[in-house]
Amino acid sequence: MYDALRDSLPTITERQRQVIELIAAGCSNDEVGERLGISPRTAKAHSDVLRQKLGVTRRRQIPVAYRAITGDDPLARSLESAAADSGG
Numbered sequence: 001m002y003d004a005l006r007d008s009l010p011t012i013t014e015r016q017r018q019v020i021e022l023i024a025a026g027c028s029n030d031e032v033g034e035r036l037g038i039s040p041r042t043a044k045a046h047s048d049v050l051r052q053k054l055g056v057t058r059r060r061q062i063p064v065a066y067r068a069i070t071g072d073d074p075l076a077r078s079l080e081s082a083a084a085d086s087g088g
Contacts, residue, residue, distance in 0.1 A: 009069060010053035017074075019046040024063035024074040 012020070015036070022032045032043035047059050054065035063074045 012050075012053065012066070012070075016046055016050055016053075019043065020050065020063055020066050020074045021077060023047065023059060 018036060019032055022035060027035065029040040029043040029047065032038075032046075033040040036043070047062065050062050050066075051057065051059065054062055054069065056062060056065045066072070066074055
């Protein structure tokens with residue numbers, strides 16, 4: 001499923017990357033909206049666009065598809081910043 005997408009990588013904006021990170025962290029659309037200062041409806045719209053771009057049918061598949069296509073772990077940045085915040 002991901003091989004065809006790897007050939008033509010979709011363009012992911014910085015805001016969409018932020019949404020992917022929060023989805024990977026288990027956040028709901030309400031939580032994504034709250035953390036990014038957008039409405040839950042806008043968070044859902046980002047999710048819908050990401051599902052189309054990444055070729056998946058379920059929201060929870062977004063981080064997995066993103067990592068498979070780009071090789072980037074969507075949780076890496078949030079884990080690094082959490083480690084920095086805790087002094088680790």
